[in-house]
Amino acid sequence: MVERLKPEDRAAGLSTLPDWHLCDGREAIFRSFKFKDFCEAFGFMAHVALLAERMNHHPEWSNVYRTVDVTLATHDVGGLSALDLELARQIDDVASRT
Numbered sequence: 001m002v003e004r005l006k007p008e009d010r011a012a013g014l015s016t017l018p019d020w021h022l023c024d025g026r027e028a029i030f031r032s033f034k035f036k037d038f039c040e041a042f043g044f045m046a047h048v049a050l051l052a053e054r055m056n057h058h059p060e061w062s063n064v065y066r067t068v069d070v071t072l073a074t075h076d077v078g079g080l081s082a083l084d085l086e087l088a089r090q091i092d093d094v095a096s097r098t
Contacts, residue, residue: 004077005085013085020088023071027079028060029088033068033095041066044098051090057083059091 005013014020020029035041041063048070052058060071072088074081
């Protein structure tokens, strides 16, 4: 079963994800990605969708032209879990290769 991260575990995890930030007003993390164009942004989203589906852990996201905004939280625990940190790492890896 997935558990909500303790504050010290959340802080330690976020220290390894420097481009992700805590959201104001809720326990979630956020990052905005900018790509060359819409096709590159959409390709990134398609790749992340496959990762998320394999993890059975899905992002909240939006896309406007070349920008993809991603928010991660684990709704079942009402905050952040290790799943969010792992998905953020995998998303960063996809972005670095796009």
